[in-house]
Amino acid sequence: MPENDPSKVNHVIPALDKVIQFSLFTFVAFSMFSISVTQTAFALGALAWLLKVHLTQTWKGLRGTWVGVAILCFCLACVLSITTSVDPENSIKLIKKLLQFVIFFWVANTVQDEKQRNLLVGLVIVAGVATALNGLSPYWSTGFSASGRLKGTLSKEATFSGVLMLAGLVALGRFLFHKPKEYWVLGSLGIIGLCLLLSLTRQAWLGFFIGTIFIVFFWNKKYLWAIPIALAGLLLFSPDKIKSRAFSFKNIKDSSLQGRVSTWKGGWEIFKDYPITGCGYKCVDSIHSQYPDPSGLIARYRGMHSNIFQLLVDTGIVGLGTWLAIWTAYFIEIFKRWRTLAEETSQNNIKGILMGSMAAVISFIIGGFFETNIYDSEVAMLLYFLMGISLSKVKKSPVVD
Numbered sequence: 134m135p136e137n138d139p140s141k142v143n144h145v146i147p148a149l150d151k152v153i154q155f156s157l158f159t160f161v162a163f164s165m166f167s168i169s170v171t172q173t174a175f176a177l178g179a180l181a182w183l184l185k186v187h188l189t190q191t192w193k194g195l196r197g198t199w200v201g202v203a204i205l206c207f208c209l210a211c212v213l214s215i216t217t218s219v220d221p222e223n224s225i226k227l228i229k230k231l232l233q234f235v236i237f238f239w240v241a242n243t244v245q246d247e248k249q250r251n252l253l254v255g256l257v258i259v260a261g262v263a264t265a266l267n268g269l270s271p272y273w274s275t276g277f278s279a280s281g282r283l284k285g286t287l288s289k290e291a292t293f294s295g296v297l298m299l300a301g302l303v304a305l306g307r308f309l310f311h312k313p314k315e316y317w318v319l320g321s322l323g324i325i326g327l328c329l330l331l332s333l334t335r336q337a338w339l340g341f342f343i344g345t346i347f348i349v350f351f352w353n354k355k356y357l358w359a360i361p362i363a364l365a366g367l368l369l370f371s372p373d374k375i376k377s378r379a380f381s382f383k384n385i386k387d388s389s390l391q392g393r394v395s396t397w398k399g400g401w402e403i404f405k406d407y408p409i410t411g412c413g414y415k416c417v418d419s420i421h422s423q424y425p426d427p428s429g430l431i432a433r434y435r436g437m438h439s440n441i442f443q444l445l446v447d448t449g450i451v452g453l454g455t456w457l458a459i460w461t462a463y464f465i466e467i468f469k470r471w472r473t474l475a476e477e478t479s480q481n482n483i484k485g486i487l488m489g490s491m492a493a494v495i496s497f498i499i500g501g502f503f504e505t506n507i508y509d510s511e512v513a514m515l516l517y518f519l520m521g522i523s524l525s526k527v528k529k530s531p532v533v534d
């Protein structure tokens with residue numbers, strides 16, 4: 134096979150770079166508004182990136198770290214679960230979900246300029262504000278008397294609150310660590326936080342709360358005391374529907390919690406029959422009638438409302454184990470980066486991106502105890518983007534005396 138003509142390669146590469154950059158910004162701009170535009174931007178950008186790597190023969194220089202290895206192992210575990218599925222024709226649809234992991238590799242290998250990274254992170258915040266304002270539209274004329282849960286331009290309330298949770302923590306990390314302070318980010322955080330509160334989605338509240346503790350701890354642990362005071366103030370002055378939703382956390386007889394527990398019990402029975410590789414992606418639809426379901430919730434939801442139980446049922450111990458390995462590898466890699474930056478005050482902006490992204494991952498995991506957000510494409514794609522941008526190899530800003 135003839136080698137690539139260097140003159141042709143040199144002519145094509147700048148065009149591919151423009152496509153990649155356009156796709157990155159389009160991906161972020163529409164990530165909370167249109168899944169079709171987001172997926173198209175991702176596909177176009179990823180193909181351009183892979184073509185560039187092929188033409189420049191830089192395969193060996195690809196950045197993936199141990200996170201990438203863990204992702205590949207999880208994908209292999211999922212493929213194995215497809216081959217042993219009780220309904221392979223249905224389980225093959227999991228491949229589409231697995232392709233979303235390419236976002237991590239695409240972003241980690243194409244964002245190489247600090248200005249570009251800051252702009253992309255800023256755009257995540259702006260997109261979060263835009264979708265929050267859209268979600269708040271029922272309140273423009275009725276005030277806090279509007280009924281129902283918010284979902285903005287997205288298909289489900291959990292999806293809407295999930296992307297707001299991620300964007301809000303990115304904003305918090307940027308505001309606290311960025312030098313000088315960017316007060317537009319603080320205002321953005323207020324709008325996103327208000328909409329998240331009015332979404333009435335408890336798993337997103339919990340994820341955001343834990344993520345906030347994490348960021349404040351690494352920013353300045355002396356201010357941790359302010360978090361419970363702020364929380365108490367919110368509850369004191371919040372509308373009754375928010376108070377009612379918040380206090381349901383302590384009610385073990387809450388219908389939503391009891392429904393989840395019933396679903397998890399049913400999932401555990403399925404897992405015991407398919408412990409190694411699971412019954413296959415979305416195959417609860419095919420076999421749930423074979424198991425006791427006194428609450429009727431397994432038949433109704435056809436899902437586990439938990440990443441842990443969903444992966445145990447769908448992919449077994451092998452799938453769950455490799456999925457947990459992704460997060461273990463991510464946190465190890467991020468903390469390595471954090472230690473190298475800990476004493477460098479000139480790199481506070483990068484620290485904000487690292488902390489915001491890490492808190493977003495933590496919130497995703499916490500929320501995933503009560504919601505199967507790993508299969509929620511809008512939330513998962515934004516998460517993989519943040520993982521990639523936090524691990525991208527970006528040149529440090531020069532220190533200005």
